[in-house]
Amino acid sequence: MFSWLKNGLSRPHPLENWSVEIAEDHITTSDGQGEVHQLPLADLEEVVIATDDSGPWGADVVYLLYSMEKEPVGLFPIEAQGTQEFVEWLSQRDGYxxxxxxxxxxxxxxxxxxxxxxxxxxG
Incomplete structure (x- = not known):
């Protein structure tokens, strides 16, 4: 009778389609829809968390990755696959x-x- 509700609740949240992955020499971010960005680790200058007031219904926590460029070269929401691993990796870096x-x-x-x-x- 409530199979539509069960099916709806079992689907992954669209923000969970995003991912972040640390490789030996680069960070890869993906929105799960085909948009993929790579940032060489040597070029990572800053990581900023942007928050908003949308609460649990929106993407209210987003990680922004910066190189020397003015605009972010990668981004992903807190719900992205690999976020916990990224934070653990980042927490081991000087400057965190x-x-x-x-x-x-x-x-x-x-x-x-x-x-x-x-x-x-x-120097």
Whole structure:
């Protein structure tokens, strides 16, 4: 009788079609619809979390990956496959800011949180 409800609830959320993967020398992000971006690890300059006020019904937490370009070269929502592995990998890097990650996870406003910035080399 309620098979339509069971079927609807068993389908993956569209945001779960997204993915992020760390390889030996690059990060790959995909929206699950054919849009794929690769960023060489050597080019990763910043990781920003953008939050909004859409709550549980929208993509309210999105990771933005930056190189030297002004616009992000990769992005993925928190629901993306591989997000936990990405955060674990990122947390091992110099320049990672766990406090900013925690602030982002508590945010219910439109905001941006810099959770990683490549350390400047000192010569």
């Amino acid at each position: 800011n766990d406090q900013q990650l925690r602030n982002a996870m508590r945010s219910t406003q439109i905001a941006r949180f810099l959770i990683y910035q490549r350390p400047t080399s000192r």
